[in-house]
Each structure stands twice: as C-alpha cells, then as structure tokens.
Amino acid sequence: MLLSGCSLEGVGNAFGHFGWPGKGITLQAHKMYDLWIASVIAALIVGVFVWGLIFWCIIRYRKRGDELPVQTRFNMPMEVLYTVTPVLIVAILFYYTAIVQTDVDKLSKNPDQVVEVVAFKWNWQFNYRDGMGEEANTVASTVGSSDVIPILVLPTNEKIRFEETSKDVIHSFWVPEILFKRDVFPGNVRNTFEITLDKEGRYVGRCAELCGTYHAFMNFELVVVSPDRFNTFLEAKKSGSSTQEAMAAIGYTGDAAYATTTEPFNTRRQKNGWNQNGAVAAPAGSAVTTAGK
Numbered sequence: 001m002l003l004s005g006c007s008l009e010g011v012g013n014a015f016g017h018f019g020w021p022g023k024g025i026t027l028q029a030h031k032m033y034d035l036w037i038a039s040v041i042a043a044l045i046v047g048v049f050v051w052g053l054i055f056w057c058i059i060r061y062r063k064r065g066d067e068l069p070v071q072t073r074f075n076m077p078m079e080v081l082y083t084v085t086p087v088l089i090v091a092i093l094f095y096y097t098a099i100v101q102t103d104v105d106k107l108s109k110n111p112d113q114v115v116e117v118v119a120f121k122w123n124w125q126f127n128y129r130d131g132m133g134e135e136a137n138t139v140a141s142t143v144g145s146s147d148v149i150p151i152l153v154l155p156t157n158e159k160i161r162f163e164e165t166s167k168d169v170i171h172s173f174w175v176p177e178i179l180f181k182r183d184v185f186p187g188n189v190r191n192t193f194e195i196t197l198d199k200e201g202r203y204v205g206r207c208a209e210l211c212g213t214y215h216a217f218m219n220f221e222l223v224v225v226s227p228d229r230f231n232t233f234l235e236a237k238k239s240g241s242s243t244q245e246a247m248a249a250i251g252y253t254g255d256a257a258y259a260t261t262t263e264p265f266n267t268r269r270q271k272n273g274w275n276q277n278g279a280v281a282a283p284a285g286s287a288v289t290t291a292g293k
C-alpha cells in the first residue's frame with residue numbers, strides 16, 4: 001500500500017486525511033503522510049475484523065435455553081494465531097516507520113540553504129546563513145515583533161537545512177503543513193533537520209512547546225516561492241531592504257508584504273493591565289490600586 005501513493009492520497013482525501021492537515025508541502029511530509037494513511041487503513045481492517053468476530057459470537061452463541069453449553073478450555077492453533085499475527089503486524093509497522101523516520105531525519109552534506117531559527121520569549125528570528133554550524137555567518141535576517149509577524153521566505157526544490165537555537169526557554173518550531181515539529185533548545189544544543197519544499201504558498205507557523213505567558217501568540221509565516229523569486233528576495237535583504245521591502249521586490253506589495261495567514265495578537269499588555277501589577281486586587285488606598293489610572 002505504501003507503494004501506491006496515489007491511491008493512499010485518494011483515501012486520505014475521502015476521509016479528511018484522518019485528522020492531518022493534508023499530504024504536506026515537503027518531500028519528507030509526503031512519506032510521513034503515506035505511512036499515516038496506510039497505518040490507519042491497516043488499523044481499520046483489523047478493527048472491522050475484530051468487531052465482526054465479536055458481533056458474530058454475540059449472535060451465534062447467545063443463550064438459547066437452560067442447558068449448559070460445551071465447556072472448552074483452549075485451542076492451540078488459535079492461541080498461536082493470535083500471538084503470531086499481532087507480532088507480525090507490529091513488525092511490519094515498525095519496518096515502514098523506521099524507513100520513513102530515517103529518511104525524515106536524514107541530513108545532506110551540502111544543503112542549498114541554511115536557516116538558523118532563533119526562538120525567544122515570545123517571537124522568532126530567522127537568519128539566512130552562508131554555511132553550516134555556529135561558525136557560519138548570517139547574511140540576512142528577519143525578526144518578528146509585537147506588531148509585525150515574522151516572515152520566513154524559502155524556495156521550492158532546494159534542500160533547506162534548519163539549525164535551531166533559543167535565547168531563553170525551550171520552544172518548538174512547527175509549520176503544520178510540513179507535518180513536522182522540532183524543539184528549539186537554549187544552550188549548546190543545536191537541533192537540525194532538513195526539508196525539500198515542493199508546493200508554493202503561504203503557511204502559518206507556530207510554537208508547539210509551552211514556553212510561557214505569550215506562547216500562544218508566537219506565530220510566524222512561511223512563504224514558499226520559486227528559487228528565482230527567492231534569490232531576488234534574498235538579494236534585496238542582503239542589500240539592506242526590510243523584510244516588507246524585499247517582499248515587495250518579489251511581487252508581494254501592500255498588505256501582501258505582511259503575513260496573510262495570521263496577524264499580531266493584542267496582548268493587552270498595556271491597556272487593561274492583564275497579568276500586570278496594577279490588575280491585582282489590593283486593599284483600598286494602597287499604592288497598587290492607583291496603578292493604571
């Protein structure tokens with residue numbers, strides 16, 4: 001079933017991808033998607049078979065009178081069958097999982113693009129690098145703020161390597177359509193992974209590791225474009241343009257120069273004093289109650 005990717009996608013489409021966002025936008029995602037759909041189909045086949053046996057037994061062996069039925073103890077071939085079959089199923093699932101997982105985790109020697117992902121409370125910075133590892137240099141950078149969603153522009157059909165680091169606590173880099181997330185650690189742990197994008201578009205990205213008060217507001221946008229447009233974008237950034245100016249250089253002008261899949265959240269940090277000192281109930285006349293007036 002794994003070999004017949006097309007029909008797996010057909011089944012996935014018919015059943016809402018069994019809870020996943022779709023077949024994904026990377027070569028790696030497509031393999032995970034096929035594994036997921038095939039696993040669910042296998043589980044459903046086993047499920048229907050077991051339900052069938054249960055209902056057949058309920059009907060066939062229901063109580064017909066007061067006579068005690070024949071008392072049997074065990075059936076050796078059956079015992080062997082229902083020990084061997086689950087072991088076989090687990091072995092097959094394990095085999096395909098190991099293959100897909102190894103492929104998803106594979107790192108190439110010469111990725112086409114290297115992006116350093118820097119997470120911090122509570123936003124993202126994306127650094128385009130001129131090589132791999134901490135010694136490489138940042139040639140262009142884009143960073144988010146409370147007012148502007150950070151935009152990560154990347155090309156299709158190129159090997160893109162992500163190197164993740166955090167300035168404070170553990171975050172997690174997640175674009176649902178990539179069908180993949182990986183934790184972003186502070187300190188000397190530098191998590192890496194690679195993807196090859198194959199579908200242009202704009203996709204919302206999120207932090208998937210509870211990192212603090214504004215964790216839920218840590219959205220970013222992944223913009224996937226052709227390699228030509230990506231080069232134009234990167235050259236514009238390198239020559240000092242802002243991210244929005246560089247977006248305009250590849251045709252995303254006006255509102256399109258900003259994120260379209262998500263928007264900055266109103267953190268209510270100032271106005272209502274939510275989660276701030278002044279918002280705490282305090283005795284009348286104390287210094288605290290006058291805050292925010």
Ligand SMILES: [Cu+2]
Binds near residue numbers: 119171207
């Ligand atoms: Cu976070």
